[in-house]
Amino acid sequence: MATAKKATHFPLLDNDDPQSSGMHPLKALTKRITEAYGPSGYEQGVRELIRDEIKGFADEVRVDALGNLIARKKGTGPTPRKKVMLAAHMDEIGVIVTHIDEKGFARFAPIGGVYPLTLFGQRCRFANGVVGVFGREIKDSTATEVTLNKLFIDVGATSKDDAPVGVGDPAGFWRDFSDLGNRIVSKAMDDRIGCVVLIEVLKQLKKSPHDVYFVFTVQEEVGLRGATTSAYGVQPDLAIAVDVTGTGDTPEANTMAVQLGKGPAIKVKDAGMLAHPAVKNLLAETAKEAKIPYQFEVLTGGTTDAMAMQTTREGVPAGCLSVPTRYVHTPSEMIDFNDLQNSIKLLVAVLGKQIKLD
Amino acid sequence: MSAKDFLKKLSEAHGVSGYEHAIREMVIAEFKPYADEISVTPMGSVIALKRGAGPSMRSTLSRAEGLRTGKVLIEGHMDEIGLMVTEIEQGFLRFTQVGGFDVRVLPSQEVIVHGKQKLRGIIGARPPHVLTADEREKVIPMSDLWIDVGLPEARVRELVQVGDWITYARDVIDLKNNLVAGKSLDDRAAVVSVVEALKSLATMKHTWDVYAVANVQEEVGLKGAQTSAFRINPDVAIALDVSHAEQPNTPEIGTVPLGGGMGIAIGPNIHPLVYEKLTEVAKANEIAFKVLAEAGATGTDAWAMQVVREGIPTGLIDIPLRYMHTSVETISITDVERIGRLLALFCASLDDKFIKQLRGETEEATRKSAKETRKNAKKK
Structure with a gap:
């Protein structure tokens, strides 16, 4: 908590303070976690925030060589116990400065899947708190055909010499959290909302017959790199990623059956992997037993940490629980608050019971 | 079961990537009579182990020379597109x-x-x-x-x-000249060749352990091959997959005549010694093949297996096939059987010397290090 306030460049106004305004504690946690700075490779701030949050709830907490935060909660069942790995990634998409021109404008490259259309007029924030505005070259292009190389970042500098950022400095989108009631909006819901789910599951899980590894991974957006190494280290018997997925419920959207507010989405397939049928069924059956609404997800673009965990060592039965999210990879990712709560409920139910995978 | 009957059975069964359970049962039944051990990986691939006779030299000497039983993996994938x-x-x-x-x-x-x-x-x-x-x-x-x-x-x-x-929904049809057409012959034909190889090996002496594998999820990223190879950790791995057969309006380059043998691939994905050995065995046994040059990624399980663990010397045999990724894939049973035979002969040809060659050890160096080992043992 303290860390969050220190890292926030803009001072929180009193009426903004989640604690004093009586915001739902889960929303307040989401606000803290999503607003933190952490493009791929620069997740330290997020990691410290999470480490603080889960203090006292895990039997062992460690950080591996790549920076993954691994919290183990020991099972109560007879040995040998199954090892269950949950993964949510701490990193967010962003940009990295590649050049500063004489007038102090910065050019940049994307970190992860950044859509040019979503940038113009938006703001980004650097590790040192400096805020930049995305501007675009207007002369030879229209707003709809804008490409990344026609965009630049304006950090308010007047020359190269007084620019407060330099080549190699990464930045994340800068937008604060908005509470719309049933729906909440923020930058980096992908995948801080997964981190929030893991934190809450760890806190709420009284006991499990299995050893559960809560893994907060790094560098998902640039190629599932944290999940690759942490799964190698953990060697799980079952792996479940918690991430976001797109929806088909906005005007003229792509064909997709997932909708906001219809429950957590249980992945069947995405562009990178097919969920193990037994994992898919485990999630769906548990949801039915616990009377939690759910929907099946077939996503045609994008993938999650589950893909990397699945092919670790000699293979791991893997699946993914997705929080349905609108406007993925924009600075305003929207989720349904009930979906969030139901995702937590479902995972607590899954981990609390004896798991059979056949 | 004859190669043709088994191929028909596999082709008419259903199992897209990730959902291969029905195929897996059929493969296990067919592997069983020839295997010493059968296991299924967490992803669902089937591994049959047929044990070899072990190093040919007297055991103490073999141990002194650091010799152990070699492991060869032969595989095809059993999933289908859908x-x-x-x-x-x-x-x-x-x-x-x-x-x-x-x-x-x-x-x-x-x-x-x-x-x-x-x-x-x-x-x-x-x-x-x-x-x-x-x-x-x-x-x-x-x-x-x-x-x-x-x-x-x-x-x-x-x-x-x-x-x-x-x-x-498509049944296999017989065409003339021992050809058949149907769905998912890519790559169930390879699984049939692997079984044919096991059948032949039953009548041969081989020193290496042979791991016959039917892998899952090739069509969605070579995932079964990667994970099975990790479990087995073989000295040599041979992938079997289909490649385009000669047909109208298709260049002759890179294609193999249907019913005319097979392709043996060469290129960065292929270990030169494995390629050499495969072609040597084919020539010695008058088995027809065509060399296929693959400049980079082969798009087959060989690509994934090559970089498993510390790296695995990999070879690739191509089964000629027309009309790939349609429901009328056409293949020659003669080719499928012939590939099975070559695989068996290849496995049987693997000896102690080949392991050393793969490790880059010369005869002389090996003798020297064996001498050292014996000397050290005596000192103790």
């Missing part, structure tokens, strides 16, 4: 692909929807009469196709869910 339900729209099913079927030939396919019960269906599209001249010229995108199972919407929703998988 479709998956993405949305139910007024009783019709919208779908996406699992792996890459040839989109040009999707309309009018007969399919099976694997819902709560198996449903026959067809892939429908708008008739040509209502298309513009421009639209008629183009391939119909998948988003404009649907599956019709004939049931009213309410009943469809009872039986089918988003995420249910779909396969092509």
Whole structure:
């Protein structure tokens, strides 16, 4: 908590303070976690925030060589116990400065899947708190055909010499959290909302017959790199990623059956992997037993940490629980608050019971 | 079971990537009589181990020379490409692909929807009469196709869910000259060749342990091969996959005549010693093959296996096939059997010397290090 306030460049106004305004504690946690700075490779701030949050709830907490935060909660069942790995990634998409021109404008490259259309007029924030505005070259292009190389970042500098950022400095989108009631909006819901789910599951899980590894991974957006190494280290018997997925419920959207507010989405397939049928069924059956609404997800673009965990060592039965999210990879990712709560409920139910995978 | 009967059985069974369970049972039954051990990996691949006789020299000397039984992996993949339900729209099913079927030939396919019960269906599209001249010229995108199972919407929703998988309904037909046509011969024909190899090996002496593998999820990223190879950690791995056979309007370069043998691949994905050994054995036994040069990624399981653990010397045999990724893939049973025979002869030819060669050890160096070992043992 303290860390969050220190890292926030803009001072929180009193009426903004989640604690004093009586915001739902889960929303307040989401606000803290999503607003933190952490493009791929620069997740330290997020990691410290999470480490603080889960203090006292895990039997062992460690950080591996790549920076993954691994919290183990020991099972109560007879040995040998199954090892269950949950993964949510701490990193967010962003940009990295590649050049500063004489007038102090910065050019940049994307970190992860950044859509040019979503940038113009938006703001980004650097590790040192400096805020930049995305501007675009207007002369030879229209707003709809804008490409990344026609965009630049304006950090308010007047020359190269007084620019407060330099080549190699990464930045994340800068937008604060908005509470719309049933729906909440923020930058980096992908995948801080997964981190929030893991934190809450760890806190709420009284006991499990299995050893559960809560893994907060790094560098998902640039190629599932944290999940690759942490799964190698953990060697799980079952792996479940918690991430976001797109929806088909906005005007003229792509064909997709997932909708906001219809429950957590249980992945069947995405562009990178097919969920193990037994994992898919485990999630769906548990949801039915616990009377939690759910929907099946077939996503045609994008993938999650589950893909990397699945092919670790000699293979791991893997699946993914997705929080349905609108406007993925924009600075305003929207989720349904009930979906969030139901995702937590479902995972607590899954981990609390004896798991059979056949 | 004869090669042809087994191929027919496998081809007419259903199992898209990730859902290979029915195929797996058939493969286990066929591997069983020839295997000392059978196991299934967490991903669902089948591994049959046929033990070899071990190093040929006296055991103490072999140990002193650091010799152990070599391990060779031979594999094909048992998954098939297919479709998956993405949305139910007024009783019709919208779908996406699992792996890459040839989109040009999707309309009018007969399919099976694997819902709560198996449903026959067809892939429908708008008739040509209502298309513009421009639209008629183009391939119909998948988003404009649907599956019709004939049931009213309410009943469809009872039986089918988003995420249910779909396969092509197609029986194998016999063509002349020992050719057959059907779905998913890519790569079930390779699984048949692997079984043929086990059959032949039963009559041969071999020193290496042979791991016969039917892998899952090749069509969605070579995942079965990667994980099975990790478990086995072989000294040599041979992938079997299909490649384009000669046919009209297709260049002769890079294709193999159907019924005329097989392709043996060479290129960065292939270990030169493995290639050398394969071609040497083929030549010595008058088995016809054509060399296929692969400049980079082969798109086969060989590509994934090569970089497992510390790296695995890999070879690739191509089964000639026409009309890839359609429901009329055409193949020669003669080729399938011939490849099985070559594989068996290859496995039987592997000896102690070959392990040393792969490690880059010369005869002299080995003798020297063995001497050292014996000397050290004496000192103790």
